[in-house]
């Protein structure tokens with residue numbers, strides 16, 4: 139089984155959801171023109187990290203985002219890993235990801251579990267508490283957000299259901315891109331799964347983001363580095379490789395969860 143994945147390495151207009159909604163619409167149609175099966179977006183693409191303006195800007199119940207992604211998925215017959223957006227529910231703010239299939243159904247939603255103190259996230263956002271694994275385009279998959287990748291136990295918790303593909307959406311600043319690469323390669327190797335990790339480009343008042351979205355195979359080999367510009371890149375992934383890798387080194391069978399804390 140092969141899937142064609144489109145990486146939407148976009149800029150994000152700071153505190154300007156309308157501009158960002160238009161950009162996402164354009165990228166979904168570009169991905170569909172490339173005949174991609176799935177398109178993947180970065181983190182917090184509606185507002186960026188405009189955390190002190192969330193009261194005015196966050197998407198109430200994620201309604202606008204879900205409606206947009208559902209309409210675009212159906213119209214373009216494409217699966218969407220909707221990165222994440224700032225949402226507001228019951229008076230709390232969340233960093234929320236929606237996964238929408240090519241029929242326009244929201245098949246999973248996920249609130250970022252690990253909040254990133256260096257970007258003041260925990261002062262404004264409420265952490266999620268639930269896993270995010272789902273079958274998309276016939277492939278058992280996991281979705282996490284940015285800082286989550288520093289917690290291998292969280293990726294493993296999600297991946298233990300047989301994940302073949304780990305989606306990561308990020309706003310990861312340029313100064314730590316060397317760590318981003320190593321962390322993602324490690325998550326791919328230890329979970330014996332493909333990693334598709336999409337980072338944004340552009341600046342906000344506090345950080346510079348230089349992309350380097352990555353696609354990594356289950357042996358840790360980088361198949362694609364999207365570079366530093368706003369771009370849409372595609373890559374085809376062959377999932378037979380997963381069975382080969384599992385057969386050679388059966389880490390999931392060899393685990394000793396009775397000893398782990």
Ligand SMILES: NC(=O)CCC(=O)C(=O)O
Nearest residue numbers: 254284285309310311314
């Ligand atoms: N938006 C984020 O979670 C950033 C995480 C990050 O930069 C890191 O180094 O971790």
